[in-house]
Amino acid sequence: MRFQVRGPATSAWTGIWVHGDEITARECLARWVAEGVRGYFVDSTTRKVNAGDLVINPNRIFTREEVRHHLETANPAAPDQHLDHTTAAIERDREIFLRDILPDGDGVLVALHNNFAGYALAAEWPSARKIHLPEPDRPRDFFLTVQEQDYRTLSRGPYNVVWQQAGLPSDGSLSWAAQQMGARYVNLEVDLGAETRQWEMLTYLRQALGDPTLTQQT
Numbered sequence: 001m002r003f004q005v006r007g008p009a010t011s012a013w014t015g016i017w018v019h020g021d022e023i024t025a026r027e028c029l030a031r032w033v034a035e036g037v038r039g040y041f042v043d044s045t046t047r048k049v050n051a052g053d054l055v056i057n058p059n060r061i062f063t064r065e066e067v068r069h070h071l072e073t074a075n076p077a078a079p080d081q082h083l084d085h086t087t088a089a090i091e092r093d094r095e096i097f098l099r100d101i102l103p104d105g106d107g108v109l110v111a112l113h114n115n116f117a118g119y120a121l122a123a124e125w126p127s128a129r130k131i132h133l134p135e136p137d138r139p140r141d142f143f144l145t146v147q148e149q150d151y152r153t154l155s156r157g158p159y160n161v162v163w164q165q166a167g168l169p170s171d172g173s174l175s176w177a178a179q180q181m182g183a184r185y186v187n188l189e190v191d192l193g194a195e196t197r198q199w200e201m202l203t204y205l206r207q208a209l210g211d212p213t214l215t216q217q218t
């Protein structure tokens with residue numbers, strides 16, 4: 001699984017785009033990188049990426065739990081030997097990668113996603129500690145946070161916010177890895193194609209949580 005890295009290594013915040021079919025989110029991150037953030041872009045045009053000779057949803061391998069299970073589900077015909085080999089390779093690389101993308105100090109890692117039919121805020125209810133829902137008619141547009149203070153700050157604003165409950169079983173997504181490592185992390189989900197909306201919500205997030213690249217702009 002390869003990423004293209006753009007923007008300065010000294011950036012306090014980082015942005016990441018992991019699903020190659022979520023092109024609105026890619027454009028949003030590219031625009032943010034142009035304003036000075038460090039961005040990680042998955043090197044793929046499809047949702048699943050190649051992991052050796054197997055395929056995997058990249059947002060299912062960021063924690064230790066269930067990696068082999070996810071690999072097996074995505075590659076039902078693969079022999080055990082391949083599944084074991086790829087699981088071991090993911091185990092070896094995971095922590096190095098997480099240390100690279102997670103910001104130092106007080107920075108925030110922002111994952112940019114788009115959704116369409118089949119996924120919306122309701123999917124997060126079972127693992128939510130709290131939900132701020134000022135826009136119930138826009139269930140596909142929301143922030144997912146892992147730190148209480150970030151939730152409290154964002155929940156004073158006009159957009160939907162979920163606070164993920166710590167300690168629940170992980171599905172392998174980046175939010176659980178960030179939470180386990182005690183990092184500041186926000187997932188920004190917006191309807192695919194809603195480019196203006198995603199940029200507006202990202203700008204609000206940067207203002208609310210104090211992205212230094214935004215301060216430099218104004």
Ligand SMILES: [Zn+2]
Binds near residue numbers: 019022112113114
């Ligand atoms: Zn996604």
